[in-house]
Amino acid sequence: MIQESAAFTPQFGASAIARILWLIPAVPILASGVIALMKQPQRKPAATLAIGSLSFSLLLSLIAFGHVLAGWAHSAVVRETVNFAWFHFGRTSVDLGWVLDPLAAIMLVMVSFVGLLIFIYSVGYMAHDENYTRFFCFLSLFAGAMLGVVISNSILLLFMCWEIVGLTSYLLIGFWYQKPSAAAAAKKAFITTRFGDVFFLLGIVWLFAQTGTLLFYNHGVGSLEGLALANLLTQHAGLGLSAACAIGLLIFAGAAGKSGQLPLHVWLPDAMEGPTPVSALIHAATMVAAGVYLIARVYPLMQIGAGPNGSTTALTVVAWVGAATAVFAALIAVAQDDIKRILAYSTISQLGYMMAGLALGGVAVGMFHLITHAFFKALLFLGAGSVIHGCHEEQDIRKMGCLRVDMPFTFITYAIGMLALCGFPIFFSGFWSKDGILEAAHSWNISQVPFYLLAFGALLTAFYMTRQVCYVFFGYWRGHETAHESPGVMILPMVILAFFAMALGLIGTPAWPWFHAFLDNHAAPFSFHGFAEPGLGWLMLASSLIVFLGLGLGWKFYGDKSPEPEEPDVLEKSTPKVWAALRNRLYVDEFYGATVIAFYAWWARVADWLDRRVWGGIVAAVAWLFGLWARFNRLLDVEWVDGSFDKTCDELSSGGGLLARVQSGRVQDYLRILAVAVIVLAAILLWSSRP
Amino acid sequence: MIGATPLAGYLLVAALLFAIGLAGALTRRNAILVLIGIELMLNAANLNLIAFWRYGPHPEALTGMMFAIFSIAVAAAEAAVGLGLVISIYRHTNTAELDKISRMKG
């Protein structure tokens, strides 16, 4: 894209900032390239470069955001695209390009801001790691690729960045590749996401085949614009699905792979083998959000042809999957003991919320939860990281306790994040975003089941978070050596994130739905009549009650009593069966092990058998025939050929000896040979050029 | 008389000088002498260049002259480096006789 800037033709509409938008991803990628060339001991320059480049991107993103904001304030539809042909084959051309619209702008700011905070945090967290520079190289490569995903206006470009993101996630999960578990987790993540990406690629190809363009928005002829969509809608893909719907589902498969939706979520918990900043950055804030963002980006495609009930098949599927994932993951989270695993599962369930929000309430609802979640989940992961750091790499919450005394800052910030995640009323952003989703689900007129599922998920969320916090910060210290508070460079980002975890909610309240207005491009009036919608008040009350219920239950069970590490969990005593099931992640991995993997193993055995017996047999027969032929030849050789051949060989070797003698190591001999060569050459030339 | 034209005369002198230099470079045992021979060859080339410049069609273009001047400069560099090498070789293998130095023998 950078190299191609020669073939780069900015549109007339594109403003200066839109024209240089490509710098936002380009700079971190460039930085990672430079860092890759650095030597291991050059720690400080590497970190400085990474952070500097990302803050540059943040600056540009803020400028872009301001630009879009200004346009929105003048109630103009801001969507600027810069497209150029990468290369042509035949009559079709492969176009790349980038777009600047409210969605991209908000996402840009979020990604680069959270990313920057996490970079800073990693300076402290990775301080003792010897592969510091490699870490920052991967990190900035990831940041760049993610930003590329955000701004890309061509689905091909998006897919490229998407794959780079997958690659970096693989590299970062396997960062401590000497740990076999980490290596395995990395492989798992890579393969699982590839599984989704295959469908995604199919969707891309199909889309390209149908619409003939790769661009999303291209002045009315892009694939997400009226003409192409109408065309897609008329095409039929069988099963009573329109092409648009089918493509949407394929793309959703890719998104599900990336952001751990139900069938493909298995890699996300294992991904916690990576360093904690990675877990925070990739598997909470940004990368997993890429799937959600993808759906938001292609939302017109999903939405087109919405029936009387205001939904399409694709969206319905998304909604169900999301809701299911939300509850499913929340259930598992209840029974985990690894502090990061709990957060991982909560991430999965929150992603489910986002998907459901997208499907039920539209782009704004889902994206709002994405943004708020990015902040408070990053905060929670950083807190967890700080706890792990402080407890000397201990991750089992049963071996902690009473940390509120040892690590006060971590405790406060973590509590804020936890409350935000639970959706504690009024003061925390999670409340407003989750409430939006619940409201949307409640007003969904296909079925009420998703609403109840999501509500139950909210209850579980509050419960397991309380459990975790009780284990970690209350009770008495159950570890061996005493914990210590983390350095300031780790605390600071947490404080900042905590602030946003609380404040961000205010831009999406029903009273002032600024966020939704911004995304949907209409004005945002400020009035408390927003609350006056029928049922909204009740709904808010209900969800608050649910949250309080969850918190209360959690406190009642785990409160301040903090059992011994060995003694079984409270719930385990009451319902061992369920507990065991939850504890073992509802046997999903085992299920895959028993079905998919078993099938592959069986197929491998079959192939092996085929190889050995069938093909092998044929090969053997052929070989035998050739062996026969060879024997015959050998006879010929030994009789006739060899004699002369051996003679030749001897002559050759003796000649080699002669040649070797030429290499006498005496300069003058070489000079002599040179002179002779010159003579011959000159003679030849002269002779040939004789008049 | 040699060469009906002056140019031929100069070229022949240059050729002879070149041959002499080559002979020196090929037959002497001391590295420094070899370098001297090489210098002689370079000078013969310079003589050719100047002669062609003088008797060529476009002397005002100065090409041959420039070529000669540059080659003089380069020859100076070459001499400096070559003699430095000879000295360092002498330091290592206490001799400057080329046929005693055959460490690169294949």
Place this chain on the structure above:
Amino acid sequence: MAGKLDQIFILLRDWLAHFLPAALRPAAEVVLGVIAIVCVFPGLFALTTVFERKGLGRIQNRLGPNRVGPFGLFQPVADGIKALIKEDIVPFSANAGVHFLAPLVLVVTVFMGFAVLPMGRNMVLVNMDSGLLFYFAMGAATELSVFMAGWSSRNKYSLLGAMRAVAQMISYEVVLLLSAVSVVMISGTLSLPAIVASQNTYSGIWPHWYIFTPWGLAAFVMYAIAGTAETNRSPFDLPEGESELVAGYHTEYSGFKFALFFLGEYLAMFSISGLGTTLFLGGWSAPFSFLTLIPSWIWFFGKVMVSIFVFIWMRGTLPRLRQDQLMNFAWKFVLPFTLLDLLVTALWRFMGEGWARWVVCTVILVAAYAVMGCLGLSRKDIGPRSYRYAE
């Protein structure tokens, strides 16, 4: 009349030449010029020896030579006769041919230098387009003669002296050349008469000599230092320092060959001063516009003699340097400063008229001089002497 007096030598030569057939005239003129040079400068040399000895005598608070002739003016004649009738010793193991050639090469090459020096209006033997280059080419050739002398006489002191001399000459020749280049940059020509002509203008009564510009002054100082070293004069006379190597490369020379060396050195001194005069002191041009009546050659030789006197003065005053100090001085102070001066000259050339360039160039040069001087003083290489050669 003044013009005639100015051109008297030219007229004389033409008058002598017109006896010959026209075909041979130009050649004859040249030959006459050569004869003139060959006669005048040795005479000057003879005079100078007396002056030097008497001057040194004064400086060292004693009478110089005062027996032979009035005020010992005929001393050089006596010395010359002595040198001629003295036995000419060639060491047994010496390399006779080279030993014989060395002084000749020296004297010849030094004489060649005079061919391009303008000694007065129109008084230049060969007005060559690239005279300066010719001069330096000839100067380069003298080093070889020194080496020949030192090597051929098979004497360790001679060899050491020769190597020192060659090393020193090469190091300072670079400086000599560069300081001359600054003049070439301004005057835009390599022909010495043209350089003199470019200085031969006056604003009011004041001449436009290059020494009266910041870069010119700096270049002149560097040139003087380098010239002193080039001619092996004190304080740079290590190659023949009696106290350490008996008499350097001409230890083994006696009689007339030694006299030739002696002559060669003084001639070198003259030609260096002559070149310095030509480059920086306006050659044969008068110091004030109202003095132009006085013949140009008087001015030239006057300036040369003044600089000769300065040479003698320095010899009487300054102590001798040490080899490593000499080299350090050459490569770590003089050369860098000269290079800087080249830059300043370019600045001068491109800043155009006006007082600004005066201020800028002066400031730069003074600052550089101060900084380099401090560095030089702070360097602690005033320790035990160490030689790179003769190990």
Place this chain on the structure above:
Amino acid sequence: MWRAKGVEGSAVVLFAARFGTHDPWRDARKDGRLLSPIFYILAVLTLAGGLASVTLKHLVHCALAVTVAFAGLALLFLQLDAQFAGFAQILVYIGAVVILIVFAILLTRGSDLPKEGVFSKTWPVGLLIAAAVFAVLGWAVLQSVRAVPQQAAVPAVTVRDIGIALVGRYVLPLEIVALLLTAATIGAVIVAMHEKVRSR
């Protein structure tokens, strides 16, 4: 004042030879019919120097002989109206290269004779090859030179022209040569530097 073209002037200074404005041989040379005797003198001088430099036994003698050859070449350049090149030749070769060679000889104890002769055992081969090279070159010259047009008139090229060409059309080669010289100087210093000095 008689203003000679530099060539003849310097020639006169170098060996006070006879030269005139209209000297039959010179005119003949001008329209390129035959070569001036000075050419023969110089050629013989140069070749003799070269021959001596490669045949003499004593290294220092070789150095001196090669000096003669260089000087002869410089004079040949002057003969070819290439003043600048000629003086540059003297300045660089006699002033620098020969001195370098001499230093190298003394530093490598080259001044004392080796026991077994100065020529390598296989000298006849070298001689043969050199002769062959000369044969080919001479053949080439004699074959091709008739084709080359003869430029009789003396090219009027001043040092100013050369300077302008150097900083104008040939400025890039000039820069490159400058770079090369710098690199070569540093390289030579480092190569020839004492290990002691390097470690210090």
